[in-house]
Amino acid sequence: MTQSPRTEQSGPAPAPRAGATPARLADEQSQGKTTISSTVVQKIAGMAAREIAGVYTLGGGVSRAFGALRERIPGAGTVSTSGVAVEVGERQAAVDLDVVVEYGVGIVELARAVRRNVINAVERMTGLDVIEVNIAVNDIHLPNGDNEDVTAAPRVE
């Protein structure tokens, strides 16, 4: 009704830009926005998961079978991203991991460590808020498997 240029706005009061929002990605600053592609999040999550001792490999079951096939298709993902699925929004990301663990680790503890490392890495590197990391342990790697390297010490001297 009256001219109150910008002190009054119709509708609810604008929520203050919370300082807690971790993502500075979709900055609505006029200088432009920063987009981080999902491949990037996938790679970071994959590397962070592999860093944990006790993770034998990522992938498993169907995703490993497809991953082996997919590696041969150019531009269709790499070995480091098989077993990692991500959903990336403007500010948040969700990660699903398929993990093959080594025999002899506490899986619950391992999963906790993987989750913590993935969240840390993704949040720190991309600024995205990781809302969940789902870990599926698909397989366990036994130390005397057929693909064990032959450099192990002989059993008898």
Next chain:
Amino acid sequence: MSAPSGTGTNVPAPTPRAPQDIAAALRRAILDHPAVRRLDGGTFGVIATYAPGQRLIGVRVIGENQPVEIGVVLGLDRPLPEVADELRTVARRVVGDVRVDVTVCDVTPPGPSVRS
């Protein structure tokens, strides 16, 4: 013939640079940044500048004083938003006060900066 004086410093209107010239300068500036491994065209190679006889991948420049877009592959040594902000600053030094959208298309593992 000469411009009327008295209107402050009379900067001669710069001849507008061609998009491909801006794009080439932008490419050089971006590639100079130590965290940038290479430029990338994005999902379907859409981040590119088209010019007679060439296609400059990784920078999209429409013209002078128009928003630009950059696609980069970064090393994973530092937080990406931080690097993206630096790239935006670098780019604005070249293209002026325009909107600069930065897309991180891919990353490479941390380590020595080996440009492929």
